[in-house]
Amino acid sequence: MTFLRVYLGESDHCSHEPAYKKIVKLCYDKGIKGVTVLKGIMGFGEKHHVHRVDFFTLSEDLPIIIEVIDEKEKILDLIEDIKKCDFDGLVVYWDVNTIRINKEAH
Amino acid sequence: MTFLRVYLGESDHCSHEPAYKKIVKLCYDKGIKGVTVLKGIMGFGEKHHVHRVDFFTLSEDLPIIIEVIDEKEKILDLIEDIKKCDFDGLVVYWDVNTIRINKEAH
Amino acid sequence: MTFLRVYLGESDHCSHEPAYKKIVKLCYDKGIKGVTVLKGIMGFGEKHHVHRVDFFTLSEDLPIIIEVIDEKEKILDLIEDIKKCDFDGLVVYWDVNTIRINKEAH
Numbered sequence: 001m002t003f004l005r006v007y008l009g010e011s012d013h014c015s016h017e018p019a020y021k022k023i024v025k026l027c028y029d030k031g032i033k034g035v036t037v038l039k040g041i042m043g044f045g046e047k048h049h050v051h052r053v054d055f056f057t058l059s060e061d062l063p064i065i066i067e068v069i070d071e072k073e074k075i076l077d078l079i080e081d082i083k084k085c086d087f088d089g090l091v092v093y094w095d096v097n098t099i100r101i102n103k104e105a106h
Numbered sequence: 107m108t109f110l111r112v113y114l115g116e117s118d119h120c121s122h123e124p125a126y127k128k129i130v131k132l133c134y135d136k137g138i139k140g141v142t143v144l145k146g147i148m149g150f151g152e153k154h155h156v157h158r159v160d161f162f163t164l165s166e167d168l169p170i171i172i173e174v175i176d177e178k179e180k181i182l183d184l185i186e187d188i189k190k191c192d193f194d195g196l197v198v199y200w201d202v203n204t205i206r207i208n209k210e211a212h
Numbered sequence: 213m214t215f216l217r218v219y220l221g222e223s224d225h226c227s228h229e230p231a232y233k234k235i236v237k238l239c240y241d242k243g244i245k246g247v248t249v250l251k252g253i254m255g256f257g258e259k260h261h262v263h264r265v266d267f268f269t270l271s272e273d274l275p276i277i278i279e280v281i282d283e284k285e286k287i288l289d290l291i292e293d294i295k296k297c298d299f300d301g302l303v304v305y306w307d308v309n310t311i312r313i314n315k316e317a318h
Contacts, residue, residue: 003198007246007281008313024148034113034196036169037148042236043248046312063248069113069198079311089313090246092215092281094200094306099185100152101114101195109304130254140219140302142255142275175219175304200306205291206258207220207301 001098002075006066006082007045008089019087020064026081027068038065045090069098107204108181112172112188113151114195125193126170132187133174144171151196175204213310214287218278218294219257220301231299232276238293239280250277257302281310 012019020037027035043063068075072095079091118125126143133141149169174181178201185197224231232249239247255275280287284307291303 001198003200006313007248024150028150034151035149036113036146036171038144038171038250039147040248041251043246044236044240045246065248065250069196083311083313085313086315087313088315090281091311091313092213092308094215094308096198096200099189099197101189101191101193101197103192103194107304109306130256134256140255140257142219142252142277144250144277145253175302202304202306205295205303207218207295207297207299207303209298209300 001069001096002072002093003096004068004070004075004078004091004093006068006089006091008064008066008087009045009061010039010064011061012064012087012089014085014087019085019089020066022085023066023082027066027078030074030078030081032068032074032078033070034068036067038067039063040065045088069096107175107202108178108199109202110174110176110181110184110197110199112174112195112197114170114172114193115151115167116145116170117167118170118193118195120191120193125191125195126172128191129172129188133172133184136180136184136187138174138180138184139176140174142173144173145169146171151194175202213281213308214284214305215308216280216282216287216290216303216305218280218301218303220276220278220299221257221273222251222276223273224276224299224301226297226299231297231301232278234297235278235294239278239290242286242290242293244280244286244290245282246280248279250279251275252277257300281308 146169
């Protein structure tokens with residue numbers, strides 16, 4: 001299985017909608033098995049290298065991370081769709097082992 | 107070393123206790139070196155594929171991620187114990203390099 | 213590319229400054245491409261193995277994770293600088309694939 005993480009900002013938009021919500025819906029519509037969205041407390045990206053007097057007031061646009069775990073093929077296909085969204089972000093992925101925990105097994 | 111992540115919901119229970127607290131205690135009792143619990147702001151899993159009118163009101167049961175870093179053997183043993191808990195979740199793990207930062211070294 | 217995660221506590225300090233802010237500034241000054249800081253809701257580390265009556269009131273010092281993604285050489289160099297900070301923490305890193313999403317491409 002492949003672990004995908006999409007990094008973007010809370011205020012990034014894609015077709016008049018917050019980009020992270022758009023991507024979660026996209027995952028849902030494509031039948032992706034699991035998606036988790038995390039919000040950071042601070043951060044900067046390649047396009048945000050603006051220096052300020054108070055460095056730590058930079059953050060009205062907090063970082064968002066979308067985590068997706070699924071088969072490699074589905075992840076690569078999803079990345080192609082994410083690329084069509086109009087925002088500045090970063091996509092990171094790597095291979096992992098997975099084990100599903102099932103309630104019914106007991 | 108091995109990096110383990112357990113994905114579950116905030117409202118998942120295991121022996122009348124929130125499952126994530128149960129797992130943190132389990133880690134503590136087994137002498138696991140480090141555990142961090144994160145809470146997501148949105149998400150869905152394999153068993154939660156319920157479509158709603160307002161997709162984004164789904165989330166009273168916010169996603170929880172438990173992160174554990176330890177030796178592979180201890181992680182695999184921990185996974186066996188986690189499997190005995192009665193909840194629907196996902197376990198993901200992969201190999202990593204680790205370096206400990208020690209205050210005493212200075 | 214290499215994915216780096218630094219685990220420390222919210223109350224860890226380094227030269228009279230919160231260690232996590234110091235590390236974010238260090239990344240910024242070194243021209244690191246992207247940094248995200250996450251805050252956990254619970255956790256324990258190797259040096260915090262203190263047992264309490266109520267296990268879950270341990271957490272005034274919440275766990276902080278600093279995520280950095282950049283070229284391996286820059287990450288290894290950054291780790292050397294982080295080691296000079298005077299706190300107890302853990303550094304974890306592994307190789308990943310990355311794809312940049314660019315607004316201009318559309």
